[in-house]
Amino acid sequence: MAEKKETAKRTRKAPSSQLGHKPQWNKLRLPETDQGTVVFSTDPLIIKNHYEIDYIHSYAEDSPFFIGLSQGRLMGSECTGCRYKYATPRAYCMECGKKTKWIELPLEGKVHTWTTCYFGSEAFLKETPFNLVLVEFPGINTLLLARMIGVTQEELRVGMKIRAQFRRNSRFDPTDVYFVPAEPVTKREGTV
Amino acid sequence: MRPVYMISGGITKFSKANPRQSFRLMVKESFDYALRDVPMLRRAMIDGSVGSYFSDHFTRQLKAATMVQDFLGLCPKPSKRIEGGGATGGLCFQAAWEAVASGRMDCCLAFGFETMSHVNTWKGNEFIALASDTNFDYPVGGFYSGYYAMMVVRHMYEFGTTVEQLAMVSVKNHKNALHNIWAQKHLDLTIEDVRNSPLVAYPLTMLDICTMSDGAACCILASEKVAEKVCPNPVRVIGIGTGTDAMRMADRPHGEVLLLKHEDPSWYKNLKYPGVHSFRAGRNATRLAYEHAGIENPLEDLDFIELHDAYTSSEIQTYEDLGLCRYGEGGKFIESGAPALGGKIPVNPSGGLIACGHPVGATGLMQAVFAFWQLQGTVAKHNNGDAKIQVKPKKKSRPMRGLIHSHAGTGTYVTVSIMESTS
Ligand SMILES: [Zn+2]
Numbered sequence: 001m002a003e004k005k006e007t008a009k010r011t012r013k014a015p016s017s018q019l020g021h022k023p024q025w026n027k028l029r030l031p032e033t034d035q036g037t038v039v040f041s042t043d044p045l046i047i048k049n050h051y052e053i054d055y056i057h058s059y060a061e062d063s064p065f066f067i068g069l070s071q072g073r074l075m076g077s078e079c080t081g082c083r084y085k086y087a088t089p090r091a092y093c094m095e096c097g098k099k100t101k102w103i104e105l106p107l108e109g110k111v112h113t114w115t116t117c118y119f120g121s122e123a124f125l126k127e128t129p130f131n132l133v134l135v136e137f138p139g140i141n142t143l144l145l146a147r148m149i150g151v152t153q154e155e156l157r158v159g160m161k162i163r164a165q166f167r168r169n170s171r172f173d174p175t176d177v178y179f180v181p182a183e184p185v186t187k188r189e190g191t192v
Numbered sequence: 193m194r195p196v197y198m199i200s201g202g203i204t205k206f207s208k209a210n211p212r213q214s215f216r217l218m219v220k221e222s223f224d225y226a227l228r229d230v231p232m233l234r235r236a237m238i239d240g241s242v243g244s245y246f247s248d249h250f251t252r253q254l255k256a257a258t259m260v261q262d263f264l265g266l267c268p269k270p271s272k273r274i275e276g277g278g279a280t281g282g283l284c285f286q287a288a289w290e291a292v293a294s295g296r297m298d299c300c301l302a303f304g305f306e307t308m309s310h311v312n313t314w315k316g317n318e319f320i321a322l323a324s325d326t327n328f329d330y331p332v333g334g335f336y337s338g339y340y341a342m343m344v345v346r347h348m349y350e351f352g353t354t355v356e357q358l359a360m361v362s363v364k365n366h367k368n369a370l371h372n373i374w375a376q377k378h379l380d381l382t383i384e385d386v387r388n389s390p391l392v393a394y395p396l397t398m399l400d401i402c403t404m405s406d407g408a409a410c411c412i413l414a415s416e417k418v419a420e421k422v423c424p425n426p427v428r429v430i431g432i433g434t435g436t437d438a439m440r441m442a443d444r445p446h447g448e449v450l451l452l453k454h455e456d457p458s459w460y461k462n463l464k465y466p467g468v469h470s471f472r473a474g475r476n477a478t479r480l481a482y483e484h485a486g487i488e489n490p491l492e493d494l495d496f497i498e499l500h501d502a503y504t505s506s507e508i509q510t511y512e513d514l515g516l517c518r519y520g521e522g523g524k525f526i527e528s529g530a531p532a533l534g535g536k537i538p539v540n541p542s543g544g545l546i547a548c549g550h551p552v553g554a555t556g557l558m559q560a561v562f563a564f565w566q567l568q569g570t571v572a573k574h575n576n577g578d579a580k581i582q583v584k585p586k587k588k589s590r591p592m593r594g595l596i597h598s599h600a601g602t603g604t605y606v607t608v609s610i611m612e613s614t615s
Binding site: 044112127134144174 | 331
């Protein structure tokens with residue numbers, strides 16, 4: 001019904017190119033805009049091409065992990081078959097295929113490995129330098145990737161005792177948890 | 193499955209940016225190069241193609257491989273796109289092998305390209321980082337150089353690998369590339385140069401890491417019947433292997449080593465494997481390819497290797513996955529000179545990704561083209577007469593053999609393919 005109305009309206013407003021009229025070609029014009037194009041080069045022609053999108057992203061079966069972060073808890077998975085324990089959510093066990101259940105991870109662990117990034121993807125470039133760590137937890141079979149603050153590249157080391165902290169204003173992404181030293185910080189002796 | 197031969201290959205010169213050619217024209221240029229090398233092959237004899245490019249973000253064009261297919265005049269023949277991160281090119285090569293080995297095609301074109309210059313380097317790094325788990329890894333600071341840095345830090349911790357050993361890989365590969373006209377970078381470096389270049393992610397510097405590139409490459413694979421007809425010195429594909437590992441490197445197990453035939457379990461009694469220091473996918477690809485090709489001991493049975501050195505550290509890790517040395521001895525292996533030109537087993541005589549460039553979808557095919565020329569003994573012909581990087585066959589008792597290795601993500605997909613000379 002609505003569609004029909006639309007059509008009718010448009011027909012009424014149709015320009016002089018209607019049947020029976022001589023088209024006035026010199027009066028047919030796209031409306032002009034001020035929407036020009038950024039040009040970098042004309043040999044070859046290189047222009048700026050913008051692209052942006054917002055997704056309606058669901059964390060689906062992994063949602064409790066992110067909810068957990070907002071409540072100051074680290075949620076992992078434990079296999080109900082082989083008892084393998086994962087430091088990140090995994091609805092089914094990678095080792096045996098059985099269903100897992102949610103478990104709460106300890107908030108203290110150790111640095112399994114680390115780096116300090118002086119460059120980064122564009123999205124994180126302004127945050128450089130920043131530290132990344134893979135965290136090992138006692139009794140848990142896999143690791144967790146996180147940011148680490150409160151230490152410099154000269155101080156970070158494999159085996160350092162660290163503790164989870166949580167953002168007060170959650171972003172509901174994995175940066176809601178980050179790690180800080182849980183032992184006195186000194187200059188590292190070896191290379192790693 | 194029936195025997196498969198590589199009968200020709202072609203590449204464009206990789207560059208930081210090639211705005212004068214679209215991806216279609218770049219592939220066409222490499223395709224025409226390959227066709228000129230086998231004049232008896234008529235285009236009508238090509239039964240179909242497999243196309244590879246990594247990122248829809250870089251291309252900003254879905255179904256780009258279709259546009260190559262029509263540009264090359266191959267419609268309505270069969271074609272498909274293969275995508276597998278950094279291993280895209282290696283997987284494409286193997287998909288073309290499958291098409292011929294299965295009897296579906298007598299002649300299959302594998303083409304690949306990437307146009308990474310269409311965004312700035314740091315945006316490009318962001319696109320690449322989208323090939324890590326976007327729920328758990330990317331938002332934390334998604335940056336592949338950071339991921340590889342963490343892997344090598346653990347390698348250094350476990351095995352005592354040094355930053356100088358990493359730098360030696362960069363020096364070696366760049367030196368090889370001084371004699372490769374196709375290489376993107378021609379740099380004569382010292383260990384100090386590598387260490388003094390800006391730190392990207394500790395301990396990796398700018399010169400430990402490959403750059404972004406624009407480029408394309410083509411390989412033509414064929415059955416024995418077609419190969420005999422059109423190519424006087426084809427190269428036979430004798431081994432195909434592929435492996436995978438968990439997307440999140442944090443999820444990798446700490447278990448037992450997957451052993452190769454020449455390895456002894458007592459070597460690795462105390463090693464937790466793969467952890468984040470080794471690539472289980474690389475080892476599995478190696479195991480399958482060696483089994484297929486009948487490789488008992490790689491140092492004896494192979495003449496050279498072109499491997500995926502996106503990072504100097506991953507070259508060292510890959511020596512171990514390929515069984516060129518024991519796990520943990522990769523650092524000492526580069527120090528020994530074994531992977532240098534004229535060494536026990538030259539690795540990346542072309543200069544590898546670090547010097548030749550890494551236009552992702554083309555990279556694995558570029559390795560195949562370099563290996564093909566090596567095994568034909570035609571490096572000089574394709575290299576302005578310079579034969580410095582031409583590897584000499586190790587033994588008269590068997591045909592010359594080369595291995596190519598393509599690697600994705602933090603070791604999520606890895607391919608190993610082995611080729612053998614017929615001349
Ligand atoms: Zn299980």
